[in-house]
Amino acid sequence: MRVLILNADYPRFVAWLYQRNPELAGAPYAAQMAARNASLFGVADFYSRNFAAAGHVATDIHVNNPWMQAAWAREHGFAVEQPPAPGSDAPRQAIPNWLQRGIAPFKPVLRPLARKVGLSPRLDAEAEKILLAQIEEFRPDLVLNQDVFHVDTRLARRIKGIGHPILIGQVGIVPSRGEDWSAYDLMISQLFQVVRTFRNAGVRSEVLHLAFEPDILDVLPPAPERSIDISFVGAVSADHQQRVAQLEAVARTYDLKLYGSGLQTLPASSPLHRCYQGEVWGVEMYQVLRASRVTLNSHIDMAGREAGNMRLFEATGVGSFLLTDAKDNLPSLFEPGREVAVWTSVEDCLSEIKAALDDEDRRQAIARAGQARTMAQHTYRQRVQTLLRLAAELPARR
Structure with a gap:
């Protein structure tokens, strides 16, 4: 099976990574991916390496990393402009803390509106084009989407249309209200309250906890x-x-x-x-x-x-x-x-x-x-085994 893991990184982390490695933004795609994984931040390549250890072909895409994605595009014949140097973008105006406290309970309701007015993270048209080209090239049998905000439900349906892979979403917070999650074959979360929300929306959902990668101890x-x-x-x-x-x-x-x-x-x-x-x-x-x-x-x-x-x-x-x-x-x-x-x-x-x-x-x-x-x-090896079992239990793809 061919497995694709989609992820997105905190912008502050991405800026930190590239500012401490000034030549990285212009490096080949593979070199940028290697540096990203060597940082050990977040889940790095922990899912893909354990899918590979289980005998599958697996790869990662960091959908909101503009320098990495631009490198892939250039290497595959796309005419793209090099993104601005890391840290050169003007910082966004911070939302006042009193307002953050006030809107915190209403975020699931407000996210769709925030997306419409450009306040919620999303990929621009060029980033979507590159991502869809990557998926066309890789032709996955299973896609694990760990960022349902940049890769929203509209984009998920387009991904589903490329070879009709098994599509699994992973989310750790209560999802946005009013979204159509039907493109997903399975939604997973470490919180049962999130799982219950998806089930109430008619989407199959299961609890799957986060994990640790033991290989970290060998490289620290x-x-x-x-x-x-x-x-x-x-x-x-x-x-x-x-x-x-x-x-x-x-x-x-x-x-x-x-x-x-x-x-x-x-x-x-x-x-x-x-x-x-x-x-x-x-x-x-x-x-x-x-x-x-x-x-x-x-x-x-x-x-x-x-x-x-x-x-x-x-x-x-x-x-x-x-x-x-x-x-x-x-x-x-x-x-x-x-x-x-x-x-x-x-x-x-x-x-x-x-x-x-x-x-x-x-x-x-x-x-x-x-x-x-x-x-x-609680290792990624066990989580991958669970994911493979859950995928095998899904109804046959249409």
């Missing part, structure tokens, strides 16, 4: 010393109000190191400003986790009572002690108190941090057990 630099008492890597925004409250309480008591985005959305009085260490991506992010005695986790507000974000698997996968928020389904992923530590309130979080910092043996035991659980049950 040597593990650093545990020089960071407490770290958090991730975003702080209007969508993470519980997280912000937790982190601010930790920052008032402990030497928290904060890495991520969204700090500009917080008031100047927030103690998180003095904790901020900048953004870290891929390899650097893993090294921060490995250097931390305690690394914190808090899910996005819309996750509700469900656990499943990437930090669960990244932190445990590299052998870090993870202190995460209690969720109803967490025991199905990790055993609380043995494989991960758990907090139920801000006060409880502060107590758990103190207990962890005071007891190195317990901290290390939990970190080892968490890593063992991830290696046994």
Whole structure:
């Protein structure tokens, strides 16, 4: 089977990658893909390498990377202009934080309108043309679309028309209202509330959790010393109000190191400003986790009572002690108190941090057990096996 994985990267990550490698934007497509994968950011090539290990032909496309896509187009005879140098685009006007907080609960309803007026990410006509040409050339039997915003339902139907591949979408947030998802044979998500939304819309949907790639451990630099008492890597925004409250309480008591985005959305009085260490991506992010005695986790507000974000698997996968928020389904992923530590309130979080910092043996035991659980049950190899089983169970393609 020929498997194609579609993905999109955070623009800030793409700018970071190309600004630190000034010659990369003009390099051949294969060289740009190799550099992107070597960064280890996000899922990198973890799905495609495990599909290949299972005996399939698999490849990735990063649909919103203009330099990589332009390189492919030139190499295949398309007349395209070289995109502007990374970082040269004028930054968009930030939405005021008070407005972000106000609209956060209504995002599933507002996304279609935002797309119509150009406020939601989407591919332009040339980017769509290049992507469709790539699909025509590769002729996949299965397409895993991990970005249902850039590759929207309209474009998904066009992809479906190229050889009629099995089309699987992966999404971790409640989908936009009013969309026609019928082009998809299957939608997967780490959150059951998302799965339920798709099922209610008449689309087959299943829970499939995120994962860790064990090969990361073979290519990371040597593990650093545990020089960071407490770290958090991730975003702080209007969508993470519980997280912000937790982190601010930790920052008032402990030497928290904060890495991520969204700090500009917080008031100047927030103690998180003095904790901020900048953004870290891929390899650097893993090294921060490995250097931390305690690394914190808090899910996005819309996750509700469900656990499943990437930090669960990244932190445990590299052998870090993870202190995460209690969720109803967490025991199905990790055993609380043995494989991960758990907090139920801000006060409880502060107590758990103190207990962890005071007891190195317990901290290390939990970190080892968490890593063992991830290696046994939460790798991309297992997720690919599940995807192949789900694909085999789908009705015959029309």
